[in-house]
Amino acid sequence: MNDAERLRKLFCNDDVQPGVVGFVSRLLTECHDHYWELDWRQPDQCTFLGIDTGTEVTIEVPFRPSVFRATIARVAALSDEIAATFRIAFSNDPNDLWLTIKPRHDAPAQIDGSDALAAQAHS
Numbered sequence: 001m002n003d004a005e006r007l008r009k010l011f012c013n014d015d016v017q018p019g020v021v022g023f024v025s026r027l028l029t030e031c032h033d034h035y036w037e038l039d040w041r042q043p044d045q046c047t048f049l050g051i052d053t054g055t056e057v058t059i060e061v062p063f064r065p066s067v068f069r070a071t072i073a074r075v076a077a078l079s080d081e082i083a084a085t086f087r088i089a090f091s092n093d094p095n096d097l098w099l100t101i102k103p104r105h106d107a108p109a110q111i112d113g114s115d116a117l118a119a120q121a122h123s
Contacts, residue, residue, distance in 0.1 A: 024074040038101040043068035
């Protein structure tokens, strides 16, 4: 499976970890494991930039603005927990929605709290 296919599936696959909590967990894992920088400036489209490769993949996102806002809110709630692993910036103002996630070069091998997020999603 190529990068674009895997990233598209990320936005559609909620079998393992459903809902926004599961989606954010999958999104953070993808950005960390494949060293993607996420730039999400519109509810219906986001761009992943391969930090090591320079590859750029733009994905059409099948989410309503309310789901985009919930995603931003979840990342914001995790911001202290994931600060060692990611640089994040966002705006959740209805007139100015955007989210950026960038893995840190010195990030730990495992995302802080990812096991807790997975366990929480299954309960």
